[in-house]
Amino acid sequence: MEIKAPTPQIPPAVWTEFKDLQEWEKLHQERQEGDKHSALFESITEGIFNFPGGFVVTTLADGFLNWARKSSVWPVTFGLACCAIEMMATFASRFDVERLGMVPWASPRHSDLMIVSGTVTIKMAPMLKRIYDQMPDPKWAVSMGSCANSGGPFRHGYHVVKGVDRVIPVDVYVPGCPPPPDSLLYGLLKLQEQISHFRKTGQRAAPTEKTD
Amino acid sequence: MLTHTQARPLIQERLGISATGEGPLLVVEAPPDQWLALGRFAKAELGCGYLSFVSAVDWKEQGLEVVARVENLEAGFALMMKCKLGAGETRCASLVPVWRGANWMERECYDMFGVSFEGHPDLRRILLPHDWEGYPLLKSYAVDTPHPPYR
Amino acid sequence: MNMGPQHPSSHGVFRAILTLEGETVVAVDAVIGYLHRCHEKLSETLTYTQYPSIASKTDYVAAMTSELAYVRAAEMVGKIDVPKRAQYLRVIAAELQRVASHCLWLGTWCLDMGGALGGGATVFLYCIREREDVLDLFESLTGARLLYGFHQVGGTRYDIPAGWAQKCRATVDKIDGRINEFESMLESNAFFMARTQGVGTVSRELAQEVGISGPLIRGSGVNYDIRRAEPYSSYEDFDFKVPVETAGDCFARYRVRMIEFRESIKIVRQALDGLPEGPISSRPGVKSVGQVRIPKGEAYARVEGARGEVGCYLIADGSAKPYRMKWRGASFSNLAVLPHIIPGHKVADVVAIMGSVDPVFGEVDR
Numbered sequence: 001m002e003i004k005a006p007t008p009q010i011p012p013a014v015w016t017e018f019k020d021l022q023e024w025e026k027l028h029q030e031r032q033e034g035d036k037h038s039a040l041f042e043s044i045t046e047g048i049f050n051f052p053g054g055f056v057v058t059t060l061a062d063g064f065l066n067w068a069r070k071s072s073v074w075p076v077t078f079g080l081a082c083c084a085i086e087m088m089a090t091f092a093s094r095f096d097v098e099r100l101g102m103v104p105w106a107s108p109r110h111s112d113l114m115i116v117s118g119t120v121t122i123k124m125a126p127m128l129k130r131i132y133d134q135m136p137d138p139k140w141a142v143s144m145g146s147c148a149n150s151g152g153p154f155r156h157g158y159h160v161v162k163g164v165d166r167v168i169p170v171d172v173y174v175p176g177c178p179p180p181p182d183s184l185l186y187g188l189l190k191l192q193e194q195i196s197h198f199r200k201t202g203q204r205a206a207p208t209e210k211t212d
Numbered sequence: 213m214l215t216h217t218q219a220r221p222l223i224q225e226r227l228g229i230s231a232t233g234e235g236p237l238l239v240v241e242a243p244p245d246q247w248l249a250l251g252r253f254a255k256a257e258l259g260c261g262y263l264s265f266v267s268a269v270d271w272k273e274q275g276l277e278v279v280a281r282v283e284n285l286e287a288g289f290a291l292m293m294k295c296k297l298g299a300g301e302t303r304c305a306s307l308v309p310v311w312r313g314a315n316w317m318e319r320e321c322y323d324m325f326g327v328s329f330e331g332h333p334d335l336r337r338i339l340l341p342h343d344w345e346g347y348p349l350l351k352s353y354a355v356d357t358p359h360p361p362y363r
Numbered sequence: 364m365n366m367g368p369q370h371p372s373s374h375g376v377f378r379a380i381l382t383l384e385g386e387t388v389v390a391v392d393a394v395i396g397y398l399h400r401c402h403e404k405l406s407e408t409l410t411y412t413q414y415p416s417i418a419s420k421t422d423y424v425a426a427m428t429s430e431l432a433y434v435r436a437a438e439m440v441g442k443i444d445v446p447k448r449a450q451y452l453r454v455i456a457a458e459l460q461r462v463a464s465h466c467l468w469l470g471t472w473c474l475d476m477g478g479a480l481g482g483g484a485t486v487f488l489y490c491i492r493e494r495e496d497v498l499d500l501f502e503s504l505t506g507a508r509l510l511y512g513f514h515q516v517g518g519t520r521y522d523i524p525a526g527w528a529q530k531c532r533a534t535v536d537k538i539d540g541r542i543n544e545f546e547s548m549l550e551s552n553a554f555f556m557a558r559t560q561g562v563g564t565v566s567r568e569l570a571q572e573v574g575i576s577g578p579l580i581r582g583s584g585v586n587y588d589i590r591r592a593e594p595y596s597s598y599e600d601f602d603f604k605v606p607v608e609t610a611g612d613c614f615a616r617y618r619v620r621m622i623e624f625r626e627s628i629k630i631v632r633q634a635l636d637g638l639p640e641g642p643i644s645s646r647p648g649v650k651s652v653g654q655v656r657i658p659k660g661e662a663y664a665r666v667e668g669a670r671g672e673v674g675c676y677l678i679a680d681g682s683a684k685p686y687r688m689k690w691r692g693a694s695f696s697n698l699a700v701l702p703h704i705i706p707g708h709k710v711a712d713v714v715a716i717m718g719s720v721d722p723v724f725g726e727v728d729r
Binding site for chain 3: 237261262263264265267269270279281285288292311312313315316317320324337338339340341348349353355
């Protein structure tokens with residue numbers, strides 16, 4: 001029996017529906033309609049917060065949750081290009097990112113962090129977005145290397161997305177071509193610092209001078 | 213075993229094309245209708261079983277030129293085969309029946325230059341997305357041509 | 364079944380659409396191009412001085428050899444001589460790079476076959492440890508860990524710093540001892556042998572037709588090494604062996620690479636011993652980006668990279684930028700053999716075969 005190889009199907013480009021990045025980020029930060037559990041949770045926390053003296057409870061709970069979140073950030077093993085090799089070196093013996101509580105995990109469904117390590121091309125961008133969408137909230141993204149930050153040396157290429165922040169929102173940018181593991185570690189520590197400023201109901205902290 | 217000094221007169225005799233190039237590198241320029249015949253001859257009689265690459269060059273007004281490099285590993289000589297397609301012409305015979313490895317290389321060539329290889333079993337874009345417009349390595353294509361939605 | 368483009372075992376962004384019949388693969392459609400960074404078009408806009416550091420981003424695991432291919436092509440067109448010392452430095456860099464690259468290959472390959480090796484990350488962590496030692500050498504030589512910009516047209520950009528030779532010798536001695544450790548660890552493992560022997564056999568004829576090169580073609584019984592066939596950069600001065608295995612399966616490729624480790628270390632020692640004095644570049648003081656001009660002409664330069672024949676076909680038109688540059692990536696041809704060898708194997712073998720091919724997607728997609 002002869003089986004013909006199937007023609008590859010490219011997923012539809014859903015990002016075309018969005019006008020710009022701000023609209024895209026809004027979608028990610030606003031809660032979907034009909035999400036009763038989150039609404040209930042939010043009203044409870046709001047209630048405790050507004051009760052006289054209740055802010056102590058929410059602040060303590062915030063502190064605890066943020067400590068838990070920041071000390072178990074699991075990055076998805078998502079290697080794109082040259083920086084992926086340095087990312088692997090960061091995960092491996094000498095630099096050992098596991099001591100920061102980061103376990104490289106091969107499934108986006110169980111991960112909190114996406115390290116975009118390398119050039120994002122127009123062909124890859126829909127896949128990248130899909131993987132980001134598959135990650136459960138709360139999630140963070142680190143843009144590693146100048147290619148992911150801005151396109152880097154390939155910025156003028158016809159097939160290169162000029163910065164991954166045109167596809168997904170990014171929390172920390174790590175410069176370098178490629179950034180050595182030390183700078184990636186510094187970036188990850190900065191991310192942990194940012195996570196510890198996380199607000200009570202799981203919203204991203206407003207950009208302050210200290211975190212951004 | 214056939215050496216490159218013996219190969220030169222053989223090419224002249226069989227195809228009527230004189231090979232240029234120095235030493236173990238033979239450069240043969242074939243007209244488009246002899247392209248496949250040259251490929252078959254190179255594999256069968258010159259023993260060039262190793263396919264190095266297939267590519268193309270855009271010579272602006274003079275049109276496209278398809279370049280292929282094959283090698284005889286035992287004798288240690290290489291054959292650079294060139295074929296000027298002529299201005300505005302994009303059709304060329306495919307080398308896949310001769311070397312199986314030409315499959316991906318010709319797909320890449322089609323992707324980048326728009327050379328349509330006749331006789332290729334599966335000619336579609338390989339590196340760029342399927343809905344891409346234009347052929348990037350042509351000289352008329354600007355390097356920073358924008359592609360929506362990413363400016 | 365869809366595999367990729369984000370798959371932990373694909374070493375990058377590669378998508379394989381496998382048609383299955385039960386557990387057996389009957390057809391495979393490989394989708395590449397997720398990392399197409401327009402190298403060939405960009406090289407037409409960058410000068411001969413600027414491009415070598417971008418060339419290192421094609422094969423980013425073995426950046427030294429990809430720089431060397433581009434620089435050699437420019438030197439061949441322009442008929443520029445390279446001083447002997449620079450040639451030796453290039454050899455040292457290329458061979459150390461081969462050691463580093465093979466370390467990474469061995470580590471990731473064993474990681475991919477993970478479960479079979481009993482907590483497969485062991486070999487990965489060991490290999491990265493050796494690789495870091497080599498990268499330290501590169502860091503003190505060029506200041507960068509991964510992408511160097513070490514070569515320039517006419518020679519090399521940096522000379523070795525004081526004390527580097529001793530450090531280099533100590534490092535290669537250390538690695539030499541540890542390769543035996545890896546070998547005894549892997550070859551006494553029944554799972555490893557079962558997963559590699561007889562898997563992914565490439566015949567001699569197929570190997571030539573598809574144009575695979577490097578350890579793959581030598582694993583298929585073809586004695587083809589560019590360092591031997593067309594010695595460049597003074598490779599004719601060194602005494603080394605070209606390993607050839609005839610089985611053509613994953614284990615044969617593994618054996619070839621393990622012997623290459625030792626041969627590379629041997630070459631590094633010889634080159635350090637015979638390192639001549641003299642200038643490191645025939646064009647000293649080339650600073651401005653437009654200063655290197657290459658006369659009209661064309662050349663195809665090839666070097667033996669860690670993955671095989673890295674070639675650069677350069678057409679110059681007399682200006683400071685090339686008219687056309689065709690990059691012949693070793694991994695591109697090596698990967699093209701996958702649709703021919705995967706059908707008939709089980710799904711689990713796909714990972715082992717992919718790993719033994721050792722593709723680097725920067726070079727496949729360019």
